[in-house]
Amino acid sequence: MTQPFTVKAPPLELPEPGDASVAADPLAVAAPPLNPALTPADEPPAARLGRRLLWILGGLVAAAVLVDLASIGYGAIVQPTATGIAWGLVYLAAVACAAVLIGRQVAAIRRLEAIGMIRAEADGIVAGVPTGGSAGAAAGELFGELDRLYAQRADTAWSHARYAEARGDAIDAGDRLALFEETVVAPLDARAVEAITRTARRTAVFTAISPFVALDVAVTLWRAVILLRAIAEIYGARASGLAAMGLLRRVLGQVALAGGLEATHEMTTELLGGGITARVSTRIGQGVVNGLFMIRLGVGAMDACRPCGFRRVARPKVLDLARRSLSVLRQTPAA
Amino acid sequence: MATDPPSDTSDDTPPPSPREEGLLGRTTDAVTGALTDAAAGVGSLIGGVAGGVAGLAEGVAGRVVRSVDELGETTLRLGVTGLARSGKTVFTTALVDHLLRPDRLRGLAAVAEGRYRAAVLRPQPDDDTPRFDFEAHRDAISAGTWPRPTRRLSQLRVSIRYTPKSFWARQLGDTRTLNLDIVDYPGEWLSDLGLLAMDYAAWCRAVWPLLEANDPAAAEWQALTRATDPAGPQDEALARRLAGGFRAWIVGAAADDWAVRRIAPGRFHDPGDLAGSPLLTFAPLRPDAGEPGRETLWRLMERRFDSYKRYVHTQFFKAQFARLDRQIVLVDLPGLVAQEGAGLGAFTALLDDVLRCFRYGRAPWPWSLVSRRIDRVAFAATKADLVPSDQHDRMTGFLDALLFAGMNRARFDRAAVRTLALAALRTTSEQTVRRDGAAHLCLRGRPEGEAEEVLHHPGSFPAGPDHLGDAAQFRPLAFAPPATLGGGRALPHARLDHALEQLIGDALT
Incomplete structure (x- = not known):
């Protein structure tokens, strides 16, 4: 793949506090958790x-x-x-x-x-907006996890490559998940x-x-x-x-x-x-x-x-x- | 629904006056034109009733004949509604190409379930309409150029063969055929549908405020129009000068002013055979001159305006739009927003005028045999490939807010409505770029007129029509079709499959 020749400066605004429309911007930088000590204990009940x-x-x-x-x-x-x-x-x-x-x-x-988190995220995406193009932060993370799980494995590398080829077509997270299921998970x-x-x-x-x-x-x-x-x-x-x-x-x-x-x-x-x-x-x-x-x-x-x-x-x-x-x-x- | 031709012009037949006798050469046109108009006016009263009955009979007969012809086949007429440069031709070309080659239509349930067999192009039903030149448009796109603006109406039929979903339907026959008729036409003609609802006086009142803004290119014509007395004599030479100036104005200004486009008669853009006919020789006059008498210039213009409306009604509206089953409304949202909201209100008003002309919903059974209504509509924000996909939600939300009234009417009439961000032909791919410590989803493509690819981030798409203060933050770049579209592969698209599922998905079950 050729490298880009020109990068236009993106005129992006920084998130302003209290502006809901900006906060909904998926490109906005995610805030770190407020207090790490408050994160739940390692072992769930x-x-x-x-x-x-x-x-x-x-x-x-x-x-x-x-x-x-x-x-x-x-x-x-x-x-x-x-x-x-x-x-x-x-x-x-x-x-x-x-x-x-x-x-x-x-x-x-x-x-x-453990795969529980991925499953929960995937189900959330499917249950969420089936039409909207929210390949937002959560979806991006999910698909990153899936790539990490399957792209490197010898037995799934081929089907994953096929998925990677076609995934540009599937813009919506739900579509992409369906494509993933058909190409990678079905075998x-x-x-x-x-x-x-x-x-x-x-x-x-x-x-x-x-x-x-x-x-x-x-x-x-x-x-x-x-x-x-x-x-x-x-x-x-x-x-x-x-x-x-x-x-x-x-x-x-x-x-x-x-x-x-x-x-x-x-x-x-x-x-x-x-x-x-x-x-x-x-x-x-x-x-x-x-x-x-x-x-x-x-x-x-x-x-x-x-x-x-x-x-x-x-x-x-x-x-x-x-x-x-x-x-x-x-x-x-x-x- | 203002589709009835006016029928009150019968008492305005002008007897040839001595003055006109003297100007025989130039007035013959006007007199014959007026006589014809008058005759048409007399006839229209009777014709209105008789035509209704005849139309009904014709409709029934036509459907019966067609039903026998296409026994066991379903036919749907898909209306592609979009103003000029909203991408109708590219949409139609891409749609047909994908139906013929459904490799990239995963979102169409029939394809995903393996029930879609194949589609072919078949001769269209209307023999008097030119065929949509699909191959030429496809070649243009493959060569990396956009199709040229559409100048005339054309039609195409795609026949899709599929396996029905239900067990019982499969027992009747293992495959079924769906004929999809698509019509392409110049987007400028759509504003005519808005004119159908106006009479001449209302039209003049709508045009008049637009003359206040002094357009240097049309200054002479504007001055002439202001100076012309509507109660003056029926001077054909004056009428021609007025119409010529008017045409020059709307063709020149139409490119960027939605308010002008809203009142511009569509046929003025590309008259073709109609050039110079009385049908196209009218112009607005001062609307505040009181009640004009008979045989005045006002009456002449009024008659021609009504003739024009009648022409549009029969040739364009009745022939093409009154019989639609499905509709997709295309709106070039990135282009609209990039104008920083100039004329957004006028644009909405224009599109709303157009949408008012369609009949939505589902007719109850006996009527559904003769009357057709649009029962599924897709509202598409086109050129979604000019906006990164993580902002497509905003496009959809923007469109929802912009066309709320039209969508709401369609929903109320029980039509299934869906909004989506669509790119019939995707010119860009996406790539994340780290810049100033943040990741930006950027578009990668070849800008129009350039040879090399760039990475481009257009900025933030405004969240809604009331957020247009942010519009300055959004700068889309015009991309050319990718150079590698030949070779028998399906074209790249964005959500065209979802649009198809909304439009014909139910017919493929």
């Missing part, structure tokens, strides 16, 4: 609540592990065999591994940038959907064949966290604030439900003496439940990690994804 939920979740998992350990340990005490003790050790090692793996995933997610959506269906399928199949309650819970939890991380990485940012808390609560609820359902079913089959078919169909039902949960969680994560809401691109439907990924279970009962 939502994050604190989220941490508490994390503790509760950890406690729940620990409880599940203890239940399993107790049953294994009871067997080892009543009939102390080498096999029983070995099982116990293996189990402990597996649980420790799972804890480490999950912890690393969570840490990786925490390293990504990421496709990848996120792919990740969701893959995870859902694997979770469903594993749940259908897993032998232990706690293992089931741990693997589901692990996969959920991996999925969250994958989606966050696809969009280059993690959910923050309330969205993150919502996701966490969803994971928590599902884990509790999975454990509870499993225990109940196990007990009923024990009591009623169901045959192998009943047992298998129960496991498959559990697989479907966990797969569906994974899809719902994934779509929620997409919603939370996306830099803008679903406007031009349609939100993926849970049922469509379920049909695509969970049909694999239909073949399983025959086996």
